Amino acid sequence: MTRRVLVTGGAGYVGSLLVPRLLARGHAVTVLDRLWYGAGALDPVRAEPGLRLLAADIRDRDAVRAALSGADAVVHLACISNDPSFELDPSLGRAINLDAFQPLVEESLRAGVSRFIYASSSSVYGVSDRAQVDEDHPLCPLTDYSRFKAECESILLQERRGGFCPIVVRPATLCGVAPRQRLDLTVNILTHHAFERGRITVFGGSQKRPNLHIEDMVEVYERLLAEPSERVRGRVYNVGYENHSVAELAQIVREVVTAQRPEPAVDVETTDSADLRSYHISSRRIRAELGFLPRRTIADAVRDLYAAFAEGRLRGAAEDARYFNVRRMQELIRAGEAA
Numbered sequence: 611m612t613r614r615v616l617v618t619g620g621a622g623y624v625g626s627l628l629v630p631r632l633l634a635r636g637h638a639v640t641v642l643d644r645l646w647y648g649a650g651a652l653d654p655v656r657a658e659p660g661l662r663l664l665a666a667d668i669r670d671r672d673a674v675r676a677a678l679s680g681a682d683a684v685v686h687l688a689c690i691s692n693d694p695s696f697e698l699d700p701s702l703g704r705a706i707n708l709d710a711f712q713p714l715v716e717e718s719l720r721a722g723v724s725r726f727i728y729a730s731s732s733s734v735y736g737v738s739d740r741a742q743v744d745e746d747h748p749l750c751p752l753t754d755y756s757r758f759k760a761e762c763e764s765i766l767l768q769e770r771r772g773g774f775c776p777i778v779v780r781p782a783t784l785c786g787v788a789p790r791q792r793l794d795l796t797v798n799i800l801t802h803h804a805f806e807r808g809r810i811t812v813f814g815g816s817q818k819r820p821n822l823h824i825e826d827m828v829e830v831y832e833r834l835l836a837e838p839s840e841r842v843r844g845r846v847y848n849v850g851y852e853n854h855s856v857a858e859l860a861q862i863v864r865e866v867v868t869a870q871r872p873e874p875a876v877d878v879e880t881t882d883s884a885d886l887r888s889y890h891i892s893s894r895r896i897r898a899e900l901g902f903l904p905r906r907t908i909a910d911a912v913r914d915l916y917a918a919f920a921e922g923r924l925r926g927a928a929e930d931a932r933y934f935n936v937r938r939m940q941e942l943i944r945a946g947e948a949a
């Protein structure tokens with residue numbers, strides 16, 4: 611079954627991998643994105659007849675309406691996508707991450723969209739001591755970024771009726787290579803530092819950080835567009851793979867990088883941290899209900915990243931704000947370009 615999909619934030623880290631995949635499967639795709647990290651990531655598919663790229667804001671209702679024309683599905687990725695970027699300007703964060711959401715859902719219903727997939731976050735659980743943090747665990751978001759994710763989930767799930775099929779995804783932190791690269795996510799940071807500096811600094815280390823390979827994330831979105839509505843309507847899915855501690859992640863990075871480049875050795879330095887908050891999630895539901903099992907490991911993501919660095923595909927990244935959301939958002943806010 612092919613769809614006409616609106617991907618908001620389709621030029622971002624996840625979108626830049628998802629959009630070409632959807633086009634390759636024969637779906638028609640509209641991307642609505644402010645292009646804060648550039649549009650270059652979508653260059654290889656720019657000429658595809660199935661792609662429509664709208665450089666506009668999700669806060670602009672007319673633009674949203676235009677983007678939705680003819681759509682039967684939405685994958686909503688656009689947002690200020692981490693805590694530090696959000697905190698630079700909380701009212702901007704609220705306008706994008708929360709206030710724009712209800713209008714987007716309303717316009718989607720009006721346009722006849724039948725499937726709406728929302729990228730929430732596993733950070734909605736806050737910190738928990740429970741052995742299994744599954745989808746029924748109470749939500750205890752610790753920041754506004756996470757609180758608004760939780761609020762959007764409930765706005766969307768209220769519309770679980772008629773032919774409308776809302777789905778919520780709560781991903782772990784992602785890792786790996788994508789056309790629009792982020793280097794501000796745990797495993798990606800550690801690999802970058804191991805490659806560039808030959809040294810990784812771990813703050814604390816005992817904290818657990820669930821992670822997921824970005825290719826597996828993209829596969830989940832593809833699957834959720836294809837599943838029969840009866841199976842996924844109103845469902846919420848954690849999507850994670852390995853609940854490693856930060857010290858274990860550093861060890862994986864060290865081993866993978868050392869296997870590729872034995873010299874110079876990668877040092878792992880551990881320093882004290884006052885913040886030992888630990889997160890872990892259970893992804894049993896998506897496995898039990900949809901048979902989804904991640905196929906790539908954290909080590910695979912590190913290998914791919916290492917190759918991207920070694921082949922010079924990320925040359926100059928350390929000085930380029932677009933690889934680090936908070937630095938780029940700082941630039942945009944200072945220049946008055948995020949309003």
Ligand SMILES: NC(=O)c1ccc[n+]([C@@H]2O[C@H](COP(=O)([O-])OP(=O)(O)OC[C@H]3O[C@@H](n4cnc5c(N)ncnc54)[C@H](O)[C@@H]3O)[C@@H](O)[C@H]2O)c1
Nearest residue numbers: 619621622623624643644645646667668687688729783784
């Ligand atoms: N990357 C992760 O580890 C991760 C983990 C859990 C959840 N998520 C969620 O997945 C989604 C995608 O994450 P990502 O890593 O690709 O983020 P990203 O920051 O790389 O991409 C976000 C995209 O949205 C666009 N955008 C932001 N505000 C916009 C606006 N007002 N109007 C139009 N476009 C706008 C940006 O230009 C950017 O291209 C986000 O909702 C994020 O919260 C990501």
